[in-house]
Amino acid sequence: MKVDRVLVTGAGGQLGTVLVKTLRKLKGVENVLATDLHIKPEDKGLIFPLDATNEEAVAEMVLGNKITQIYHLAAILSAKGEEDPLLTWNTNLKSLFAILEVARKYNLDKIFFPSSIAVFGASAPKENTPQDAYLDPTTVYGTSKAAGEQWANYYFKKYKVDVRSLRYPGIIGYQSLPGGGTTDYAVEIYHKAVNKEPYICYLKEDTTLPMIYMNDAVRATLELMEAPAEKIKTRTSYNLNALSFTPSQVVESIKKWYPNFKVTYKEDYREAIAQSWPSSILDTQAQEDWQWQPHYLLDDISNEMITELKKKYNLHSQL
Template identity: 50%
Template sequence: MEKILVIGAAGQIGSDLVLALRAVHGNENVFATDLRSASNEVMETGPFQLLDVMDDKRLIHFIIRNRITQIYHLAAVLSGNAERLPLQAWDINMRSLLNILEIAREVPEVTKVFWPSSIAVFGPTTPRHNTPQLTIMEPNTVYGISKQAGERWCEYYRNKFKVDVRSLRYPGLISYKAEAGGG
């Protein structure tokens, strides 16, 4: 039985993802976490915990205690806030990802990690039509730079430690339910 952790469950992607995963895997098998309260639907249909992804000791304890097998790491400081707080955004976006990758490397029960990237990795020199997977990136925002670095870290952990980490480059997403919070 899969035990799934969604970090960033109160956000635009997380709020819907938690409900979809619970419909497939069972409410009791999908653990929703965030720094702030999520929607009533997320909080009332299954396990929810306030949890800071930057608190690596508490995070690993939570993962081991709940026998987590998959992690969806959605927490991040998004574009607008990242431009206002570049050092904080870099620290949160990179250190939180590295915490998750290290946990996946060290905890054998964790067999899958999903971490979203973004088209923010592309910059003004990127081909705009039929953009290939491997191409010129040159991001020009703090968020884009952190996502590009995150892609490289995921690739490194996959190649070096065989961590099963997957990612998609999302476009700018707007939820019909959750307010844009900027991470």
């Protein structure tokens, strides 16, 4: 029986941190090679250096480790990306081309490419945004993801490269700090709450965005990748829905554990980015093609975030 040998780029990021651990449990530590451009001291020996924009380096890593699948997570995210648009474009697209070309040349089994709700702009309905809504993103990150979706579809149709993709909403997880996304408030706010510190939110209190808990995001990724190829009907990227909420709704949920938690609202440039995105999305195709269903609601997320962050900060005995 053929053994999957998996390469993960961007493994030190928010999603990569959890996805790598899950993949290693499922496929064996020896069969999952985690890589990133920058390695944190605590990750040495667990994550290995790789510049994913360097096709030759990617090919060497793939061939030297008999890789059969790649989860290409490396990217510069939305808010961070606006600080240097050309660098973001070059990094996000050049790395994708390197991965796609290696997959094409060496007949890899599957590629995962994450997209984002950032692909949507003013032309998409704000509520219940459908799978086939027109894409006119307002950030370079969103533009790079929209272009990446088309290239993924092109490589599938022209070269039969099995590329699969999800349009992630904002991802909430306790395992690591986020890396420069517009939805990062929904992670940062829990860190402040468990440390009994006030939080200054950079979005308006009533700005609604689609979100997903980390466990659901990882499960969706693996379910998509494990689905039979004939079930995958969308080769750009699937809408992925879990729940939508506002910062004030997160605060109300947190107050069930921390009644005195204080939040003030001081919007910055990220509010304009958030306003260009959908407030809710439809993922009918994901439900129909590979039976996607989320598990976590907002209070479930709050309960798990608070429980796990208290452990992380060694706050077992207090609320």
